[in-house]
Amino acid sequence: MTTMANPCNISADLEKHIVKEAPPTIYYVPNFITEAEEEHLLQQVYRAPKPKWTQLSGRRLQNWGGLPNPKGMLAEKLPDWLLKYTEKISAFGAFAGKTANHVLVNEYKPGEGIMPHVDGPLYHPTVTTISLGSHTLLDFYKPVCQTQSEIPQTEERRYMLSLLVQRRSLLILQDDMYKLYLHGIQGVYEDILSEHVMNLSSTGAQVGDTLPRSTRVSLTIRHVPKVIRANLLLGKK
Template identity: 70%
Template sequence: MFNQFVIPGALPTVYYIPDFISEDEESYLLQQVYKSPKTKWTQLSGRRLQNWGGLPHPKGMLVEKIPDWLQTYCEKISSLGAFSGKKANHVLMNEYKPGEGIMPHEDGPLYHPTVTTISLGSHTLLDFYTPVNTLEGDAPQTEENRYLFSLLVKPRSLLILQDEMYQHLLHGIRPCTQDTLTDKVVNLSTAGALSGETLTRSTRVSLTVRHVPKVIKTKLMLGRK
């Protein structure tokens, strides 16, 4: 992997690659996202999403073909060695309108322990937290006192989280329309931003590209009674 893209202010290991795709690629990808059939969208309370490649499941993901326009980026990210020589086979696409976010969560054991995300359309702040019950003492387990730091994720960037960042921390996005940057944003210089800046969110689409180890190939199921 490209060590010049490691963010030293975070835990191991974050790679942040600005301008991973061009503005033309970003426009093309957004066109494809919004050309997808309405049936591909799932509406949740704070956002809507599309699943490509299948639905990850503890018993195995039933593999579906990823369209060529997405497969190109699966291959591009896999070729960086992000998945330890394995190939990306799943893309989760989230649309966040201004004021929408996602609760602190972990991605869990269904995936190879690496998450890679291409952002389209808008920046966001990705916030990181210690899990509940890992703090010492009797302090209440609030989001506020479990909060550690943030990453500024700009459009067209690629973010890669591995190791402790993936396995030990929760990550989330606060539901707000503006972000005021502080020194708690550990990749300010890499993202070309300054502490004290206020950034206004617009609609962001994230392409989360992952490797699901446990799969069921449809061909194996054909012809079985």
């Protein structure tokens, strides 16, 4: 895949992968990396020292680049095996001319998921994800309406659509799909594809297919605008 010279604009090649059936804006690029790249990335993830992992209920994760927080992320240099992909995605114009500086690595075993959420204001309003090892089904929900109290606002009632996120793919969420709608992953062992999966035409899958999950590792690549450089903490310029 080639990129345009101006990284402030979304590249023309990336525009070809917009999911037109969904609200603005989703880009889904199947086979963004090769099988060899996938294997290499998985090896690097699992070579990380044990203290690098944080165990949560339902998944475990690694932070690379620093720990984002409202006061500013203490910036850490990304390793070369991640820099290759943060720079490639940034060159697409995904972060409006900025360069990705943070990678969150999540490991989801079969049956594990994450509650519906938004990524919030700590990040540039774009999230990009490379998936390794397995597919998943990413579900989207409308936010809870503060003025409506007559009808229970369950997840089922607020559900909008899903995306089939295949291994080795790149997913980019921007605009309303980042800022407004919540996204989450059901903690199941297999996914049954329905007509609500908006990107089936680019996946080779069909409505009614049943896809067993394996262990999935996701590389969530973002730009954190507010950072603190280590030399500033030391009083250096």
